[in-house]
Each structure stands twice: as structure tokens, then as C-alpha cells.
Amino acid sequence: MTQLLNYLYPSAANRVLVSLTYDKYDSGVTLRGVEDGFIYSNGAWEKSMGITLAEYAAMGESRAQFSSKDEALVKIPVFLKNKFAYEAPVAGNIQGVMYKLYVTDTQDVDGDGSVTDKTVYSYVVFYIYDGMNWIKYENTINETIQFGHDGTSWVPDNTIKYTLIRKDDYAYMASQLTGAEYTGLVGNLATYGDFDYNWTKTQIYFALALFLEHLDPNAAEGQKYTLTYVIYDNGENDYQTSFIKTGGVWVVN
Structure with missing residues (x-):
């Protein structure tokens, strides 16, 4: 995947987010239309897990997007707790999640020349597991000095x-x-x-x-x-x- 991203984006700017849709072969099954986010950071691509249409539906969404950032930040930690319920996450594990919002197209990502219409934007948020729940990762962690x-x-x-x-x-x-x-x-x-x-x-x-x-x-x-x-x-x-x-x-x- 890294080789493909480097080929597609040879001059990627630092912290740029790419939403990539691809087919994934996993445990003998081909998963069609997998969509994940990849952030270019300090010369390397970092993967953030995407949310499938079925997973959005399970969270009560009729489309593959949330209606607001506030809604996303409330539902995503519950989604992570359910998704990793049987994988025994370890306290301190950090998970990036790419989610989508229908917002004003201020950057004209749809290329129609307008920055006042609306379209779907992708965002990434990071969560850290505290041993019981997934909480928003603010890049500052209180720890006892050892x-x-x-x-x-x-x-x-x-x-x-x-x-x-x-x-x-x-x-x-x-x-x-x-x-x-x-x-x-x-x-x-x-x-x-x-x-x-x-x-x-x-x-x-x-x-x-x-x-x-x-x-x-x-x-x-x-x-x-x-x-x-x-x-x-x-x-x-x-x-x-x-x-x-x-x-x-x-x-x-």
C-alpha cells in the first residue's frame, strides 16, 4: 500500500489525508470497496481505519457519513468498543479513525469551481484505550514518572x-x-x-x-x-x- 501511495502522490505535503478505496484479501475472503484514510507524516504514510456503510448504518446513519462533528465524536468511541470487543485491546493502544461529514466545500474538492456548495469531506480523529473505554486522544497523557x-x-x-x-x-x-x-x-x-x-x-x-x-x-x-x-x-x-x-x-x- 505504501508503494502505491508513493506512486500516486510522489510530492505529498506533510499531514495530507488521502481517502483510499480498494479491495482487500483477508483470511480467504475478498472484501470489496474497503475505504481507509492515510496521512502523510514525516515522510511516511500512517493508516487510519475507515468506517463501512454497514457500520454507519449500525450507528443509525442512512448514508456513509455523520451529520455533525459532535455526533461523530459521540458515536465513534462506542463503535470502537464494539468493533474491538473480542480483540482484547491493551491500555495505551491508539487508533486512528477516518469519518465523513457533509459540509460546505470550502476547498472545492469536487472541482466544480464553487466553494459555497456542500460535499463530503473526510476527517481523522484519534482515540486511546484507557483499559475500559476509548477516549479522544489529545496528544497529552498524564503518567506517573517511572x-x-x-x-x-x-x-x-x-x-x-x-x-x-x-x-x-x-x-x-x-x-x-x-x-x-x-x-x-x-x-x-x-x-x-x-x-x-x-x-x-x-x-x-x-x-x-x-x-x-x-x-x-x-x-x-x-x-x-x-x-x-x-x-x-x-x-x-x-x-x-x-x-x-x-x-x-x-x-x-
Whole structure:
């Protein structure tokens, strides 16, 4: 998907939003007309989940749009709670959602030369899971400062904990691991959203370090991450690995 977006929008402005409709093959089923949002941010495309016509209908909408921003912000957290009810989201997970409003066409997106008529605009809003509910993400989070011992004294611990999103984050790694060593391995990443028993620790750590470059390309020297990910080996199991940015690269900590 990233390659397609780069081809279609080779000179995309920072923070531009693209609403993309495509067919998606998922678990043996082809989903027609999937529509998601992609924001170009700091040189990379970030995906935000779209809402289907059926999902709008379930929220009481007769069309694939909300009547107002206020309505959208009330209904979307309920929608997320229902959608991820069986996926056990982890507190701190952040989800971008693209939604649509019928508003005045101030930017003439329909190209008819008028900026006073109305048309459908796409917007993205981010929500963070607090352990029970999805709440609007304001980019400011109150947290208790944690400390770690460096062998001499207690110092603030800047470790960020992140759980890889299935299947998006795994699909990104699959798209980047193009070497011959990974030819027979990457299929399960994109298809199932996990590693499997055929991967060595070294290969997994390399893939995760590659993902961290994508997740936080501007991370400062010394930044730490603890990643939670899934390995399938006689069942799905969660694993955690800690990394630190040292000498400009991510290494296992």
C-alpha cells in the first residue's frame, strides 16, 4: 500500500489525508470497496481505519457519513468498543479513525469551481484505550514518572511500551523484509499478523528494529521501547523485547 501511495502522490505535503478505496484479501475472503484514510507524516504514510456503510448504518446513519462533528465524536468511541470487543485491546493502544461529514466545500474538492456548495469531506480523529473505554486522544497523557537503576543511581526511565497492531504493523514489516532470507517467512506476517516458529530470534529482532525505525523515526539517542508481539507456536503467545537507540540504531536492550 505504501508503494502505491508513493506512486500516486510522489510530492505529498506533510499531514495530507488521502481517502483510499480498494479491495482487500483477508483470511480467504475478498472484501470489496474497503475505504481507509492515510496521512502523510514525516515522510511516511500512517493508516487510519475507515468506517463501512454497514457500520454507519449500525450507528443509525442512512448514508456513509455523520451529520455533525459532535455526533461523530459521540458515536465513534462506542463503535470502537464494539468493533474491538473480542480483540482484547491493551491500555495505551491508539487508533486512528477516518469519518465523513457533509459540509460546505470550502476547498472545492469536487472541482466544480464553487466553494459555497456542500460535499463530503473526510476527517481523522484519534482515540486511546484507557483499559475500559476509548477516549479522544489529545496528544497529552498524564503518567506517573517511572525510574530505572543504571547501576549507580535511580534515573528517569524513558521506556515506551508499545503493542504491535494486528495486522497493520506486521504487514509493514512484511513489506520491508525483501531479502532472500525472508522470502519463505513474511507470508504469515501479512496474512495472520504474527511471527511463527520458523523465525529465529535474530530474524525477529531485526524485523522489530526495522519496525521501530518506522514507528519512531526521530527517536532521540537513548530512547527505549518495549515491544509486545505475537509468535504462533502451538498457539498464539505474547512476547516482549526491549530495545534502546544506540549509535543511531535500535539494539536489543
